[in-house]
Amino acid sequence: MAQPAPPPFSAFLLFWLKLGCVSFGGPAGQIAMMQSELVDRRGWIDQRRFLHALNFCMLLPGPEAQQLATYIGWRLYGTLGGVVSGGLFVLPGALVLLALSWIAAAHGDAPLVAALFDGVKPAVVAIIAAALWRVGKRTLRGPAAVALAAAAFLALFALSLPFPLVIAGAAVAGLVAARLGRDWFAPPHAVADGGAAGGGSALADPLPGPGRLLRLAAVFALLWVVPVGAVLLLLGWQPWAGIAALFTKAAFVTFGGAYAVLPYIAGQAVDVYGWLTAEEMVNGLALAETTPGPLILVVQYVGFFAGWNHPGALSPVWAGTVAAALTSWVTFLPCFLFIFAGAPYIERLIHNRGAAAALGAITAAVVGVILNLGVWLGLAVLLPAGRPDWAALLIAAVALAALVRWNAPVHWVVLGGAAAGLLRAGIAGAL
Secondary structure (H helix, E strand, O other): OOOOOOOOHHHHHHHHHHHHHHHOHHHHHHHHHHHHHHHHHHHOOOOHHHHHHHHHHHHHOHHHHHHHHHHHHHHHHHHHHHHHHHHHHHHHHHHHHHHHHHHHHHHHOOOHHHHHHHHHHHHHHHHHHHHHHHHHHOOOOHHHHHHHHHHHHHHHHHOOOHHHHHHHHHHHHHHHHHOOOOOOOOOOOOOOOOOOOOOOOOOOOOOOOOOOOOOOOOOOHHHHHHHHHHHHHHHOOOOOHHHHHHHHHHHHOOOOOOOHHHHHOOOOOHHHOOOOHHHHHHHHHHHHOOOOOHHHHHHHHHHHHHHHOOOOOOOOHHHHHHHHHHHHHHHHHHHHHHHHHHHHHHHHHOHHHHHHHHHHHHHHHHHHHHHHHHHHHHHOOOOHHOOHHHHHHHHHHHHHHHHOOOOOOOHHHHHHHHHHHHHHHHHHHHH
């Protein structure tokens, strides 16, 4: 099958800049925009390659929409194209969130900002509950999947097991099931040969030599070591070493999206490192929901607060900015590595039964992981100090109904929660 001719590079560049500025709606909406614009309208990539790339990205840790953008750029303009498309998909949202992080850190105690956050927090709890409902309906298709989700929840909530261990255990469960010939964890995005991807034989891309992976690994190791080493050398050990270690590790275990890895990041950032409070963590998730780009950008907010609250010799603003940049760098750098390393092998990987079973098991476990996040945030927001906050409960209930019953866009729900917070503050002031 002939590959469509690449567009002029200027048009390519402007498209990804525009998409990065308007990519609201989470991964489903972002992938739908790429399908509509790049496959249906512009014809820059054919349907089969698009679907194969999407299924491949579902197998990877990290934000699948950003990785899909990177793959399409790589397909059209090689490594430069992948860097441009994947980078511009993230950059506008990262800049917006940087400004919002500063507002939250510098002015979060102001009455107006505090009132906004008081309404946004219960809306975020509702957003997570709605995500749990959608993912659960799609994923928990049998008793084994339900049992694995329950086990993941108990492992995190009751036993406080490390998040990477839970994900690894789920992957092993999927691999064992596949080896035993059990189709317990049918991955929702698996595509069989000749199936939904368009039928016929697999696309025949030539495979590179084995030395390519070694060269890529060396280049990306250098791209990690040099900036991280420079920051440690110039600014000292803390909080910079913790930032680099935590978010690099998180980048390799972010299966199932940001909701899955957030309890792990929150537990480390709040309880272990003390970079921010649980309430500030909820605020960051709310802000990330209202900005374009992948939701995993919330880690940049966490990094900003780590620098802001532990600036060392820098001013809080500069420390927060450097910490946010370092966080984003170590978080998204592996995403590019996964695509550049794996793209030539895409056809073989997406049809591998063991990989598909491992993904299905991880996806089932993610339901339990999201439930753990919802309980963790719900207790902090809806039951502060063990007592129900009836106004917050009402805001959460209305937000959940808007999301589940009327399919309201997430950013409008967040803005509605902010308005409810202002109304609540106004009523309290009048009384």
